[in-house]
Amino acid sequence: MTHPLRLHPDRLFPADERSRAIARALYAGVKDLPIVSPHGHTDPAWFAYDQPFADPAELLIVPDHYVFRMLYSQGVGLEALGVPTVDGSATETDPRAIWRLFASHYHLFRGTPSRLWLDWVFAEIFGIDIRLEAATADHYYDVIAAALPTPAFRPRALFDRFGIELIATTESPLDPLEHHRAIRESGWHGRVVTAYRPDPVMDPEHPGFAGNLIRFGEVAGEDISTFAGYLRAHENRRAFFRAAGATSTDHGHPSARTADLPPAEIEALYARVRSGPVTPAEAELFRAHMLTEMARMSVADGMVMQIHPGVHRSHNPALLGRFGRDKGADIPVPTGYVEALKPLLDRFGNERDLTIILFTLDETAYARELAPLAGHYPALRLGPPWWFHDSPEGMRRFREQVTETAGFYNTVGFNDDTRAFLSIPARHDVARRMDCGFLARLVAEHRLEEDEAHELARALTYDLVKKAYRL
């Protein structure tokens, strides 16, 4: 026995009819607006060379840490899901076997955003109308595998079908950005820009940091034996990234700490960082100081800063040793902003032409710290709910906890922040529906007028992201 797969037109709207009717009307006004994706992790090579995706497992399961972390938590080994090992030892290579294993555990995703995104992909992109479960695994596999080689399912065709106006990828300063150049030179109309993510050359605890630093000097053509040269290397690479369309930088640090060290101190610290190894405290201080330097450069070159702090990366050493980083073992930690950001804000918080977008995985900061900070400092804006909180309840908590203090206009629309290309429209659709639902409740409770809600729905969907990211 199979079950139907249906995407209800009212999904995610509030249950009470008064609010739902308003939400429907608001959503009708924004559902077809173009997708602006200012921060994410798609592969620019897809758009550069427009090759078909490999197979259903490789497309939808193997690279999706939301998916395999849930299966892993219930006893499914990553080997069986085809996740590659560090030492190259064998893992499952039959995509159909991987797909069947996934299908038989699909009930684990009930109530999760992955379920919403995947069902949307199945129904909307592949036209499937029965639910994924063990009994339908092969049907799914066959339908998807048959579609992928066809022209309509190539990256550029999907880009157009999704109504993407612009998408940003994220690259290391060491990246030559040749895929972005290939896109530009191809004459294709799609806008794919990069973003400057300097962690590999700014975080002394990044794997391979020492080698990265040497290459950084080489690609930037700067003598990085002094801190001044190191800063010039950043300036050079930032300019190179801006030429490839970048309007933003991105910083994924363990904490939100910033520092503003006197020249002699940072020079000495940089010397230790360069010769290595450094203590965790020194690494933290270097990253902290560098955020302030990045803000200084942003004031000069106009790039928008994004700060994504507060994750204990690779919490599971056995998994790290066998499968490497980014395998679903990253766990959020308590994250403070008020003291942490002060050194940076003391110098640049009042800059009207600087935009720093703050993210958090510690929702306790929303109402206590982030909304009060963003509701005061001209340089600060609040990014949308991130990672584990990129979900209906996470979005609801975000709006409920930040709006009263920061307002809507200190937020910046939605980020999909994903490498799961096919799910991008689904993710934006969830955000649009949840924002419309939140606005609808305000209207239903007579806290906002309907004409204002329509204006806000459009702002949250389209206007604010373009303004904040200078797109």
Place this chain on the structure above:
Amino acid sequence: MTHPLRLHPDRLFPADERSRAIARALYAGVKDLPIVSPHGHTDPAWFAYDQPFADPAELLIVPDHYVFRMLYSQGVGLEALGVPTVDGSATETDPRAIWRLFASHYHLFRGTPSRLWLDWVFAEIFGIDIRLEAATADHYYDVIAAALPTPAFRPRALFDRFGIELIATTESPLDPLEHHRAIRESGWHGRVVTAYRPDPVMDPEHPGFAGNLIRFGEVAGEDISTFAGYLRAHENRRAFFRAAGATSTDHGHPSARTADLPPAEIEALYARVRSGPVTPAEAELFRAHMLTEMARMSVADGMVMQIHPGVHRSHNPALLGRFGRDKGADIPVPTGYVEALKPLLDRFGNERDLTIILFTLDETAYARELAPLAGHYPALRLGPPWWFHDSPEGMRRFREQVTETAGFYNTVGFNDDTRAFLSIPARHDVARRMDCGFLARLVAEHRLEEDEAHELARALTYDLVKKAYRL
């Protein structure tokens, strides 16, 4: 094109019809109860001399940090809003220009409590029926400016029109309370009482502390060269404040820390505090010990203690230097109560005749710490949602997170805590509506009977505040 301004009679009630109908009935029973305002920051001179308010900008914008922090966050300088500078350098002086600037940014307040309060003031006090925006700025200015000089808009007339039974102001121990005396001697019927806020003479990090301490000895007529004399000075000033109607003290500390030092230690610490300067740790310890001394005095003289902890004041040094304190740059920080209050509670927590009202800006403490503490210690009560949380969502979170452990009867009704006199009825009205909405949900979900909800609505509006503050 203008838009209508309407205050819907069902505003802030739950959207589902079942709960809304119950909320309407509950609200009908409390909407006209007198306003009891046990803690706030209005100027007693208004009521003493009953002079008209100056102009729309001076009344509604220039002193309201909720308003100018939001505009500042979006790039509007405080100079353009007429906020006075520390060095007396010029800022905007044309109230109409300030008003127009405010009006053109009024959309920033969508979804915020300021919008609810201001719309109420515009509609209910000034009878305006079109929305504030750039196009209606002059109409607003003219209507308000014309009304202010008339007798109906003087402080005492508004006090009566608002149905205020009692209002408390907040003064320093150094204050001679001459405005309160003038009120009493005027024969006017309005009850305006003071509250004892000793931070300027109890917090070694308060600006001007050294001078304040000298004046404290003088106004109290005590030799404060010993700690015993310093305590006697507090006792004297508390008695003076009680004679001016005060029933409460108020303490705005960076943390909730308390201490109970042995006599020799506090004597030595006081000597260092008096000679100054002290370390931050010494200042913190002195404040901590003094909270326990304040509790001891409250046991003796019956004054209710209010503790308002957990703010990083003046987070923005550039703004502090140019415009001074209280300019919208105060940011909440994580605040613990369980260990912090223990020294005080060890001595006085079981006193049935002592009332200590706890506030927080760290909502994580509601369910984890504050409700369990207040649901046990006879001396503790929970103050209403404070400052950034004095808002519909903040009130909802407060009731949802404290009621199940502390019940309703360990809370103390509403505080408006404002200097924005005209908004006081709007603030109390929001609290009444949100409390009725919360009770209505309990009734609709059959967790409470309707007769009990009516009794509770009255208790939350009127009975509990009078009992807790001994009014």
Place this chain on the structure above:
Amino acid sequence: MTHPLRLHPDRLFPADERSRAIARALYAGVKDLPIVSPHGHTDPAWFAYDQPFADPAELLIVPDHYVFRMLYSQGVGLEALGVPTVDGSATETDPRAIWRLFASHYHLFRGTPSRLWLDWVFAEIFGIDIRLEAATADHYYDVIAAALPTPAFRPRALFDRFGIELIATTESPLDPLEHHRAIRESGWHGRVVTAYRPDPVMDPEHPGFAGNLIRFGEVAGEDISTFAGYLRAHENRRAFFRAAGATSTDHGHPSARTADLPPAEIEALYARVRSGPVTPAEAELFRAHMLTEMARMSVADGMVMQIHPGVHRSHNPALLGRFGRDKGADIPVPTGYVEALKPLLDRFGNERDLTIILFTLDETAYARELAPLAGHYPALRLGPPWWFHDSPEGMRRFREQVTETAGFYNTVGFNDDTRAFLSIPARHDVARRMDCGFLARLVAEHRLEEDEAHELARALTYDLVKKAYRL
């Protein structure tokens, strides 16, 4: 005048009709499922000897810390409630006087779970149809006192009436488990199992620890002068408990900290612990290391671990001195899991056959730490909302904050965790209603299909608890 007491069939369901209708249907499918109570504090002697309960006060008030903490917070002395003193000095002995005092304060429980549980007991068990208040106190007392001696109100009859399939008690390793033996030998059909709670012999700060340790060696028949012998004593007692039906251990530590010390270090620490006294840091480290040892033993013997961290026990020293422990003065504190559990997880987190169930009183950990951890590590599951959060709003927050990251299948159904035997069905009923309400909202918002919701309602009520606790 009295008021009716009614248990509405729709109680606790969402207020909007769309969700409510779905909740009703889901609840109809689970309301009569057997009660599986895998963790609690009932007295096995009740089931062993089936004696009648003493009187209404002794049954419902004197041992219930939820009840007397609320009355105490409002100025009612524990003496007047008949709570026994440490020194044996007199307290109230007239159960009717105690009952009247309770009745006259029953309004304090409005909006609390105690009110829900007690009203259910009054209406469902004793058939009372008027509300408890001063005027009905004697009626209540008479009805309950008359019922208690009758056969239908004896423990075993109630066990059957409640539909209990299994109940777990909690005992110290020092307990001879003679009541459990008596139950087995009586031939009665009821399943009453124990659980291994080693805090008295594992927490150096436990009152009487030194003497407990000596007795521990005696009852286990092991020489505990070495750490190896101490571990063997645990292994022996765990085997003894398993023979009495235990499938789980339980650990009530001040924090979630774990450690994995090298042999020489733990041997030296154990020597200090055994000779005593130890510093708080040493006590913490010993508990921390022992959690990892307990995990090691659980891998070997299959017992499920429960960790209940994060309470400041006996916060009120005056109350502790006069009335002893567990008198309503336990207060939650901030509790971190990510760093705290790492040493244990580094060794055993990837074990698929180990189950560690985590509880918290710090709800900020739900979305930030616990759901991400349980959504990754095969060994981890999340226990239901605990203690102060075992309430409608607490349950709602739990599902809203953990489901999107951990899913439903990393949770383990409901724990009543109570010694209040009569309230057990009421507590499970609240959980079933709230879970059905949560699922109903997902269905109403088209985030879940109705057939899946029915399957999940059954899983949350019955299947998951049996699987997680291996019952």
